[in-house]
Amino acid sequence: MRAAFLGVALVSACCAIAAAHGPGSHATPPTREEIVAGDAARGAAAFEKVCSACHTIEKGARRRVGPNLFGVAGARIAQKEGYPYSEAFRKAEIVWDDETLAEFLAAPAEVVPGTKMDWAVRETQQIADIIAYLKLHR
Numbered sequence: 001m002r003a004a005f006l007g008v009a010l011v012s013a014c015c016a017i018a019a020a021h022g023p024g025s026h027a028t029p030p031t032r033e034e035i036v037a038g039d040a041a042r043g044a045a046a047f048e049k050v051c052s053a054c055h056t057i058e059k060g061a062r063r064r065v066g067p068n069l070f071g072v073a074g075a076r077i078a079q080k081e082g083y084p085y086s087e088a089f090r091k092a093e094i095v096w097d098d099e100t101l102a103e104f105l106a107a108p109a110e111v112v113p114g115t116k117m118d119w120a121v122r123e124t125q126q127i128a129d130i131i132a133y134l135k136l137h138r
Ligand code: HEC
Pocket: 047, 050, 051, 052, 053, 054, 055, 065, 066, 067, 069, 072, 076, 077, 078, 079, 080, 084, 085, 086, 088, 089, 096, 105, 114, 115, 116, 117, 118, 119, 121, 130
């Protein structure tokens, strides 16, 4: 009886969290207009906070768990020499433009199933800001 009650409580807590992030559990990618309005300064702060654990971005900087991201905006996927990309990345045919970056950052495994990047950005605005920041580094 008690266990059943707990189960119900857990299920509703889970769904409340999922609902807060809209359908599915990830952010809606920003629209073209929202990306154009992205703020690179805010993007820099967000990058520092959420991406820099795994990525560097300055040209020639030593890579971390993920590839260095200098020049990634506008480039083809998986072009950093010597980086051990997943097979999924090596086989994918994507150009990292505004739209593909937005979709990837919102839900990496939906854009490249099998990717080792196990990290999604939860806020639409933050995705737009980070893209503006990536575009400053190319
Ligand atoms: C927990 C580590 C981790 C975090 C945090 C992370 N990434 Fe990644 N990222 C990776 C890995 C690993 C790859 C390589 C994926 C593969 O080979 O499947 C990658 C790949 C990428 C790529 C494609 C690079 C290429 O050469 O094609 C982009 C763009 C990218 N990440 C952007 C970001 C941004 C922006 C953030 C912050 C919002 C971020 N990542 C956060 C680990 C991470």
